Amino acid sequence: MTRITALPTEIVRALQDGGPDAHGQVPERSVSDGGANPCRHCLHYIPAGKEMLILAHCPFPEAQPYAETGPIFLCADHCKRHEGAQMPEVLEGAPDYLIKGYSADHRIVYGTGIVIPQAEMMARAEAIFADERVEYVHIRSSRNNCYQARIDRG
Structure with a gap:
């Protein structure tokens, strides 16, 4: 049996509270237009009009040749981490x-x-x-x- 794992809450809270992203920059703040802006923590699309973060993320523990870094979105406000066996909203689209x-x-x-x-x-x-x-x-x-x-x- 397998499960979908969202980003760890401790990493997300640090970013939501203004901590640096994978490039050492403060995440950009923007407002969702209701399009395809998937939060990598709650695994829901960020609703139109809600504030969101845009940042560089590296889902690996340390730099090495296979440690890809790229852009992701997060809810700007604290959100609940996706848990459970069900397919999350952002992976159905x-x-x-x-x-x-x-x-x-x-x-x-x-x-x-x-x-x-x-x-x-x-x-x-x-x-x-x-x-x-x-x-x-x-x-x-x-x-x-x-x-x-x-x-x-x-």
Whole structure:
């Protein structure tokens, strides 16, 4: 069994409280137009008129060649972290996603990356976990490579 894992609350609270992003900058503040601005903590779209943060995020513990950094959105106000087995709102909207497995030392496990229809994503993640080298799976935008969430063993 697998589960979707949102960004940890302690990381998000530090950013929401004005802490620096992955590039050492204070997150930009903007107002959502109600479009596709997915918060990586509550895993809901940020509603129109609500303040949001735009920042650089690196979902890895330290700098190394495979530690991709890219833009993400967060609710500017404290929000509740996504928990549970249900598919979160932000992962229901796109027709497909890029998923790829990473090892315990946070390196891409070659041969696991695939752009896959959303409806097949979790089943494919289960198959990726059959490779004993895989510790976790990233879900990324298939069009912009933006980090969405992580899939962990349940």
